[in-house]
Amino acid sequence: MTQKPYKIYFHYENRKQMKAIVLENKEQPFEIKEVETPELQAGQALVKIHAAAFNHRDLWIQKGQYAGLKYPIILGSDGSGIVSAVADEKDKHWIGKEVIINPSLNWDDESPAQPKSFKILGLPDNGTFAEYTVVPAANLYNKPVHLGHEQAAAIPLAGLTAYRSLFSKAKLLKGETVLITGIGGGVALFVLQFAIAQGARVFVTSGSNDKIDRAVALGATAGANYNSREWDKELMQASGGFDVIIDSAAGEGFNKLVDLAKPGARIVFYGGTNGNFQNLSPQKIFWKQLSLLGSTMGNSREFGEMVAFVEKHQIIPSVDKVFDYTDAQNAISRMSERTQFGKIVLRFA
Ligand SMILES: NC(=O)c1ccc[n+]([C@@H]2O[C@H](COP(=O)([O-])OP(=O)(O)OC[C@H]3O[C@@H](n4cnc5c(N)ncnc54)[C@H](OP(=O)(O)O)[C@@H]3O)[C@@H](O)[C@H]2O)c1
Incomplete structure (x- = not known):
């Protein structure tokens, strides 16, 4: 057996299974399924999601109108939660912390546009519409203290x-x-x-x-x-x-x-x-x-500056409505009907 190059540091429960909102194919409703809790690779963190939020991207993907489609998929680019485990010792300080996730993956430089390796959390990799998600620890940011998880989950991609x-x-x-x-x-x-x-x-x-x-x-x-x-x-x-x-x-x-x-x-x-x-x-x-x-999303410097701007000005995101995660299909219908004013949020914990 090959040995893993790292040890996993767990804080909360080590659960093998979790509930997730799964999109099995295009033009299909979301389904709530029991799936395996994702495993950590080096440099990653496991976040217990307390709240997640929709972006129009999730609707485009459900309609099958997005580049690089892949099914089944757990969507979700926005999440706020608590770090449950990390793979690397240097990231141990995150364990138990309340965080939001930067969904802009692999854009850490000042290149004028996102690099080739750029990905958005929630396609092609599974995202935040689940009880747990795995992200690079470098994409964790402290949740602004003036916001609850449901407000904070509204921030990442749109902010x-x-x-x-x-x-x-x-x-x-x-x-x-x-x-x-x-x-x-x-x-x-x-x-x-x-x-x-x-x-x-x-x-x-x-x-x-x-x-x-x-x-x-x-x-x-x-x-x-x-x-x-x-x-x-x-x-x-x-x-x-x-x-x-x-x-x-x-x-x-x-x-x-x-x-x-x-x-x-x-x-x-x-x-x-x-x-x-x-x-x-x-x-x-x-x-x-x-x-x-x-313009498209932003790099990690901009994400950090954006969170600092939200904190400095004590900005409270416009949350349109909070749904229980089991009601994800009704939640996204609100977006396709264009009735929302601000972010549509899913509550997990
Ligand atoms: N490039 C990127 O990085 C990036 C990032 C995020 C989003 N996007 C794209 O930007 C768009 C908005 O995303 P979102 O997540 O903010 O979506 P959203 O919350 O679903 O909002 C879509 C909004 O579009 C507005 N709209 C519809 N028809 C319009 C018209 N004729 N003129 C002006 N506005 C109109 C509506 O505003 P009213 O309800 O006020 O009429 C609606 O609320 C989507 O196409 C999304 O894919 C791109």
């Missing part, structure tokens, strides 16, 4: 994406005017909270007037419903144009964002919920000297 988009890409300055599209989205709401904390003047769009009112209650100046015919004109009148626009919808409506941008503005997009750009005018973009910046 990181929002942070890189707003600060690393758009380089938002205090006093600038910002437009955030689709404010009911998990990432969009972090962008709102971060921009307000940075002292920006923030406007939003949404398909729901109620969500606009809720964004105003969180500090947005005003908003417009993207289903109304003149939403762009309303916004131009109210704001005078935007220094920074953060978008995840793309599609045909993106042309209006180009019109709403001030000369020299930065437009960052991290999603394509409404499909491809259509008839985008190069003349408008170069004449206004706009910067169009694509």
Whole structure:
């Protein structure tokens, strides 16, 4: 028998089996199954998940509309919990600690884009929708003390994406005017909270007037419903144009964002919920000297800075609704119906 090069340090119970939310194939509902608790490899930690959260990615994967699909899979990129075991002695200090997990795997350098080895927790490797998950110990961060597990689980993927988009890409300055599209989205709401904390003047769009009112209650100046015919004109009148626009919808409506941008503005997009750009005018973009910046998640430095920003400004993530993990299918239905305002969370412990 070959000997393992490390010893496993256990704190909590050493359980061979655990409950997990399993996706057996595309277009199938989630199933709650008893599966083997994952084994640790060198450099890894076992986290007992107290709460996990959905991202739109989980819905794309369930629909079979995502790159690198693989089934069966335990999804979940967001998790908050307690470290139960580690493989390496140097990581022993984590045992028993309350943590959140950085789901951006293998992006520890300052490369301008994620390296080839980059992976997102929860496909291809199993993720946080289980009683236990295994992650590199390097991806553990102390849970902000002002937040409970259900609030903290809302942070990782969306908070990181929002942070890189707003600060690393758009380089938002205090006093600038910002437009955030689709404010009911998990990432969009972090962008709102971060921009307000940075002292920006923030406007939003949404398909729901109620969500606009809720964004105003969180500090947005005003908003417009993207289903109304003149939403762009309303916004131009109210704001005078935007220094920074953060978008995840793309599609045909993106042309209006180009019109709403001030000369020299930065437009960052991290999603394509409404499909491809259509008839985008190069003349408008170069004449206004706009910067169009694509962004995806972020590196480990940005994750650490984002968590510190959340702590410094005592940001409380917008949690839409908390479901018991056994109710995962109803939880994700809420996302496909676009009724949510913020993050949809699953409670495990
Ligand atoms: N590149 C990355 O690293 C990265 C990271 C996270 C997410 N994403 C992508 O970004 C998108 C949002 O992700 P999420 O997790 O925040 O999703 P989410 O919580 O499900 O939010 C999606 C939001 O899209 C908005 N929306 C729908 N139609 C719109 C339209 N016509 N114009 C403007 N907004 C519209 C809706 O806002 P209202 O409800 O207010 O109408 C909805 O709440 C997804 O496509 C996701 O795959 C990419």
